[in-house]
Amino acid sequence: MEDILQRYFGYETFRTGQRELISFVLDNESALGILPTGGGKSICYQVPGIIKGGLTLVISPLISLMKDQVDTLNASGISAAYLNSNLKAAEEREIMTGLAYNRYQFLYVAPERFNQLTFRQMLNQLDIKLIAFDEAHCISKWGHDFRPSYRQVINFIGRFSCPFLAVTATATVDVKKDIQSLLNIADDHVIETSTGRDNLAFKVDPTYQKEKMVREYVSSHRHDSGIIYAGTRKQVEALSEQFNHLNIDHTLYHAGLPKAEREENQAKFVNDDCPVMIATNAFGMGIDKSNVRYVIHYNMPQDLESYYQEAGRAGRDGLDSECILLFSDQDIRLQQFFISTSDEAIQEKKKEKLEKMVHYTKTTQCLQGTIINYFNPDEHLQPCGKCGNCLRQGSYNMTTEALKILSCLIRMKEPVNRLLLIKVLRGEDNHEIKDYHYHQLSTFGLLKDYETKDISRFIDTLLFNGYIHEVNGRMICHPSAKEVIMGQTKVMTHYEPINYKEKVTIKTVTEVNEQLFSQLKKVRKQLASELNVPPFTIFSDHTLTLFAKKMPTTKQEMIHIEGVGSYKLKHYCPQFIDCINDYLSVAR
Known part of the structure; x- marks a missing residue:
């Protein structure tokens, strides 16, 4: 051979x-x-x-x-x-x-x-x-x-x-x-083999000034070859027009161009006659151009498979390259529209993938690790050290929480699934916990004052830093966890402790308060009618479910709910908070 x-x-x-x-x-x-x-x-x-x-x-x-x-x-x-x-x-x-x-x-x-x-x-x-x-x-x-x-x-x-x-x-x-x-x-x-590529630096930029960011970036990288992906033909044309005014040498590609023009533009880019390609996702598969130094996504793709394949066109020669994703809530609505026009049989699956794509834009964990974990959940993860999240290390020292989690995992005679580990750490009353005598462990209830989602976030940090390894949905301590247990390293994360007035409402539960959920849907419907938009663009059913489970009564509590961003917190959440407070006042 x-x-x-x-x-x-x-x-x-x-x-x-x-x-x-x-x-x-x-x-x-x-x-x-x-x-x-x-x-x-x-x-x-x-x-x-x-x-x-x-x-x-x-x-x-x-x-x-x-x-x-x-x-x-x-x-x-x-x-x-x-x-x-x-x-x-x-x-x-x-x-x-x-x-x-x-x-x-x-x-x-x-x-x-x-x-x-x-x-x-x-x-x-x-x-x-x-x-x-x-x-x-x-x-x-x-x-x-x-x-x-x-x-x-x-x-x-x-x-x-x-x-x-x-x-x-x-x-x-x-x-x-x-x-x-x-x-x-x-x-x-x-x-x-691992989908990870050491030479790529992934970044997410939630800027509302996309055009300004792209102009400045490309202007400062005039001698580099790069691809800018936009979500629509119209956006490709608009960016091209701006680049013309700035005298930035570029070409463009989308399915609306004549075939001969597409082929000519592709050849210019591949042959290094033109350094920058602005394109829709119609461009790229099979293009073996090795010296692409950056790939910028002007709009968020529909799923991580598409994003990784397109971003992965950077740095095929093994040299350091950047993969930058610009993101806004408008991108979600655009992809939701595309999904609504697809075959009904696969719409639910596409919605699930879109949720994972949105999660990528919001996560504080290693971005390359998030991609690897999406394609191969069983792969042992380590921080890449060069993505936007790795370079922006968290300010909260969770070493104490890490010791408690790792100690509990060891005492539970690993491997165990995440949810059971969280329940033991929270000290919850559960038949499975009693069957395995986990309630007798010295680590039982060590994190009883923390919410489920916060403990899960701590576990994610340990997972993405390689101290915990998850295989087939079950967790084990990796040998590198010894560094934490022996006090040889600190573990930092992104976390803001908050005090909930209603601790009892923040639990690891699967039941939804159907009465409150129904009331929340009415609020959403009324708000959507006033704004003349589909209800799901206000909040998804998943987010309303979390509202009905956790019953947040302040903006400080609401911002920690999945699906709530700063814009929606300001413009939409007050009406939902009023609804929850009204419900609680009657329930009491």
């Missing part, structure tokens, strides 16, 4: 995960590789394809991606071709003839090509040794770039006896399981 790697690709050693995936394929076993952007996914099917001989069929979603891969292979002395709609009839016939005479080692095609009967008939005559799915997340209906044509391909290729190799950089647990099921890939044939 190393000989092939050195001879054709110029590398002496394989990267993490590559050797294992290649070995599976050489043993005629199907496999799934989830490797980070720039992690060498194509080598995982190119090396075994060369070794196995015959033809490797690569199913790829984009024409530009096919052309780049084929050009690279041919330049390395490996015979490869692609079939797509850009070819002239004579060029296509020449390639088909070459396939019939076994002249190619690799053939790249789009999944839509399988709709042609003549193509399917031709494949039956070829010596196919391996079928690879590039950008494999497109197979899954839970993937952010789902292509129904990808799934239709599977019905046809199932007749081939060769192994399948699926590779992608972005796959949540749901997407991973979906791909495995469709391609019949066993759990022990999934190789997943």
Whole structure:
């Protein structure tokens, strides 16, 4: 394997995960590789394809991606071709003839090509040794770039006896399981390396002066190559107009431009003729430009998969690069509108993903760690040390709370789930606690004066700093926790202690006060009617549920509720606080 790697690709050693995936394929076993952007996914099917001989069929979603891969292979002395709609009839016939005479080692095609009967008939005559799915997340209906044509391909290729190799950089647990099921890939044939990339510095900027921030940033990085993603074509055009006035060299890309203009603009950017690309999310997949120094998202994407794939186009050469997300509440409404226009069957799933994306913009934990945890919840986390949150260390010293949490976790004969750990720390009366005699522990009730959400925040800090490791939803102390227990390090976090008048209302409960919840919905409906907006844009049902559970009666208490920002606190919350106070006055 190393000989092939050195001879054709110029590398002496394989990267993490590559050797294992290649070995599976050489043993005629199907496999799934989830490797980070720039992690060498194509080598995982190119090396075994060369070794196995015959033809490797690569199913790829984009024409530009096919052309780049084929050009690279041919330049390395490996015979490869692609079939797509850009070819002239004579060029296509020449390639088909070459396939019939076994002249190619690799053939790249789009999944839509399988709709042609003549193509399917031709494949039956070829010596196919391996079928690879590039950008494999497109197979899954839970993937952010789902292509129904990808799934239709599977019905046809199932007749081939060769192994399948699926590779992608972005796959949540749901997407991973979906791909495995469709391609019949066993759990022990999934190789997943960390999605973390040490050279990227992630930042979230909740500025209301987006245009000013972008102008100043790009002006101070005129010699760097960068991508600015905007949520709509209109926004792309508006930013481009501003850059024209500032004489900032740039180009633009969105689906509303003529095809020839899009291709010309893309070429300018890729070939370093133009340093800045302003684009919608129609731009980027398959663009292997290694020297992108920054990616700025002018608007928040709909999910973390999209964000990470787009932001991950920065720094593919391994050099330090920045990924900056500008965020405002208007972005949430824009994405909610997009979701409302999608297939009803997947709207709920998209809403869940949007909530995770919003959480990313609000979290005080390591931003890179938050992304890693989203894709692989079982991975041991450590602070990246360079994201906006890591550089803005918390001002609250939670070392005492950390000692109590870690001591309790150890005494509970780990591993245990988060909720049970919190209940023991709060000293709650619970049958499970009594069954396991946790109420007899010296650590029982050590944090009884803290709210559930605050203890959970402390646990998150320990998790994201690597002192606790969570696997399959259960927590264990990592060996590095010894540093805290032995007093060798302090643990800092973002936390403001607050005194609640109604401690009894802040509990780890699952019951919602339905009467209060109904009253809160009426307040929301009235407010929405006055403002002529949909009710969910005021507060989601989830936030109203938290209001009904925790019954905050002041702005100081309300601001700690998930879904309440500073604008909504000022303009909307007073009416909900009045509603809660009225309810409590009657209840008393």
